[in-house]
Amino acid sequence: MDISLVDSFVIHVKQALLPNLHCSSIHPRDPVRVQAFPEPWELVGVGNYAAVFSHPEFPSFVVKVYAPGRPGFEEETLVYERLGKHPRFSQYFYGDKPFLILKRINGVTLYDCVHQGVIIPEQVILDVDSALEYAKQRGLRPHDVHGRNVMMLDGRGVVVDVSDFLHHGSMGKSWGDLRWAYYNIYRPIIARFALPIPYSILNLVRKLYQLIRR
Ligand SMILES: Nc1ncnc2c1ncn2[C@@H]1O[C@H](COP(=O)(O)OP(=O)(O)OP(=O)(O)O)[C@@H](O)[C@H]1O
Ligand SMILES: [Mg+2]
Known part of the structure; x- marks a missing residue:
């Protein structure tokens, strides 16, 4: 993977997505609510702790953003480090609390x-x-x-x-x-x-x- 592409995606995340993202987790057993996010980002999915976005200029990646107050960021980076690269899992490229850059699975x-x-x-x-x-x-x-x-x-x-x-x-x-x-x-x-x-x-x-x- 081209490292500079990851760096460039990280800059987009930090400068454009995060400052304009409004999301919250009301209850840990219900999906995160995303109130607002900037164009041209796309919401790929939500879990109970995090929301996952993609950007049309970076089709190989997604960014998983943990909702304020929800734990798991550190554990997830540790798990990916232990898993390494494997075809039956996504792949971890970069993390800076509260977000992780992962390989996009187009499924x-x-x-x-x-x-x-x-x-x-x-x-x-x-x-x-x-x-x-x-x-x-x-x-x-x-x-x-x-x-x-x-x-x-x-x-x-x-x-x-x-x-x-x-x-x-x-x-x-x-x-x-x-x-x-x-x-x-x-x-x-x-x-x-x-x-x-x-x-x-x-x-x-x-x-x-x-x-x-x-
Ligand atoms: N690497 C990926 N590529 C494409 N889509 C993804 C990827 N990772 C997550 N998603 C989408 O985003 C959704 C939420 O991501 P994820 O399950 O990691 O969040 P979570 O809050 O940790 O979930 P949980 O409620 O299970 O703890 C997934 O259900 C899936 O639809
Ligand atoms: Mg999930």
């Missing part, structure tokens, strides 16, 4: 695949299994691997959020649960009929899941 999250009725092949599940195995071999503890933290790109799975891989905790099961749902609910019912699922139902499932896990 669709599994969550959005289910919403859009895009079929998720089994290969994606196998890819995530092997990615998490690799992370464990590197001494990490994969956590919080859910439908918005995995993307499908050219029929392959890529894990895009590794922020919780240093943690102990109950969310460690989420990939196991998702895997179970893939084989027992998704493949026999949803994929068979290529059913698109409205966000209202996906959100309800997400809330119910959080409730059961707690």
Whole structure:
């Protein structure tokens, strides 16, 4: 990767995006709200702790910005350093609290695949299994691997959020649960009929899941 390109992107982030970005995390279990950001930046996605943006002049990168008051920046940089470069993960280029520059994965999250009725092949599940195995071999503890933290790109799975891989905790099961749902609910019912699922139902499932896990 061209280092000067990363530097140039960082300058854009610091001078144009951050001073004009207004985002907040009202509740740690709900997505970050982005109230305003400047053109021509694009909002690629939001998680419960951070918002992710791209810039049309820098198509290889995204910038992940942690919302004020939300932890995870330091852990995520440490995890990426331990993972190194691996095809089943994004890649870390630079970090300066509260933002990280990452490789852009031009895919669709599994969550959005289910919403859009895009079929998720089994290969994606196998890819995530092997990615998490690799992370464990590197001494990490994969956590919080859910439908918005995995993307499908050219029929392959890529894990895009590794922020919780240093943690102990109950969310460690989420990939196991998702895997179970893939084989027992998704493949026999949803994929068979290529059913698109409205966000209202996906959100309800997400809330119910959080409730059961707690
Ligand atoms: N490298 C990437 N390339 C493309 N899109 C990405 C990338 N990283 C993240 N995204 C998008 O941004 C969204 C939010 O990013 P991310 O999951 O890292 O945030 P988070 O707040 O840490 O999430 P969580 O709520 O799981 O803790 C993702 O669901 C995905 O849609
Ligand atoms: Mg996430």
